[in-house]
Amino acid sequence: MTSQNLLIDFPTDVTARILENLDFFSILTVRKVCRSLREFLDEIKIRPNCEVMLKLNENGVYMEFRTPRIQKFVRFEKYDNGCLLxxxxxxxxxxxxxxxxxxxxxDYRIFSRHMGSLNSFIFAAYNDTKINNLHPENASFHAKEVTFDQCNIFQIFQFLPFFDSKSLEKIKVLDYPQHQDGKLSKLCELEQWNNCKYVEFAGEDFIPDIQDFVGFQEVKIQCLEISAQKIFLLKEQFLKSSTLTRFEIQCTDDYFDVHQIREIFGPEDEWFFGNGEEVVHFVITELELIVFNRLRLDEVPEGAVINVIK
Incomplete structure (x- = not known):
């Protein structure tokens, strides 16, 4: 009678490749097989492809796990003096x-210990939710990207510190509520905001302050309007910045004065600015998307006029 090979008997790199094809829930199931396999899984730190959505209100927490093949959730609900799962x-x-x-x-600390850093984390808090006794020192979320869905500035300010600033690369704010203060100075106090490379910010009546976004590498903003003066300021900030490579702005009501922009910047073939090996290019696309982009000199179209900035 021949003995069967166990998963832990294979070389580590072979086992890791096998386990990488499992979703998070399958890995949790495999961990229950035996102690040796559980210790092996924890030691090699498998990173399955899993996205987490978290929704909060004053009465509970909804946590949903999504993988390419499966979707599951768990709810933590307030129930008398306890919690109903x-x-x-x-x-x-x-x-x-x-x-x-x-x-x-x-439970999240247990989950994160086995998951490590997530590719994506979606966070939603409705009806001006503010949760007491929820502090960053009690939990740390590790994710490359976090999305705040329909969260106001105070909710984002409360929950962004939960994310490990060394892991976080991208912040997305979607459906930013109407009638909110457009000043994001509170967010600019956070290391997560200052250390992140990419940001997307979308709100129907949001009017951005350019200074809040100049520390990123790539920026996408969907807002109500943008003035010609702010576009000029963005050009100036882009030229000074050592980090910005691309900045996109889309106005929800297409409100910006193209004629005034041309008066400030001149003809479109002169919307190139620089004084070295790199050039800042400003363009308004056919879809009326305002774009500032950093180019190498050899990427500048032939015949374009480069405005030398001293």
Whole structure:
């Protein structure tokens, strides 16, 4: 009788390649097989392709896990003096004398210990939700990208510090609520905002302050309007910046004065600015997208006029 090879008997690199094809939930199942396999999985730190969506309000936390092949969720709901857990397979369990926030943080720490850094984390907090006793020192989210969906400035300011600034590369703010203060100075105080490379910010009546975004590498903004003076300021900031490579602005009501822009910048073939090996190119596309882009000299179209900046 021949003995069967176990997964842990294979060379480490072979086993890792096999496990990389498993989704997060399959890996959790495999971990339960035996202690040796569980220790092996934790040691090689498999990073399955998993996205997390988190929704919060004053009565509970909804956490959804998404992989290419499966989608599951768990809800942590306020229930008398305890927390009611509800899973996607309709199983329920009541935890007495433990708040939904305490239970969520405890379970998330276990989850993050096995998951490591996520590719994407989607966060949503509705109806001006502000959760008490939820502090960054109690939990740290590791993700390359975080999306704030329908969150106001105070919610973003409260929850962005939870994300590890060394892992975070991109911040997306979608459906920024109407009638909010356009000043993002509070966010500019956070190291996560200052250390991030890429940002997307979209709001129907959002009017941006250019200075809030000049520290990034690539910027995409969807806003209500942008003045010719702010576009000129962006050009000046772009020339001074050592980080900016691309900056896109789309106005939701297409409100910007093209004639005034031409008066300031001149003909379109002269919208190239520089004084060295790199050139800043300003263009308004056919879709009326305002774009500033950094080019090498050999990328400048033949016949274009470069305005030398002293």
């Amino acid at each position: 509800i899973w996607s397979d309709r199983k329920m369990r009541l935890f007495k004398d433990e708040s939904f926030i305490e239970k969520f943080l405890k």
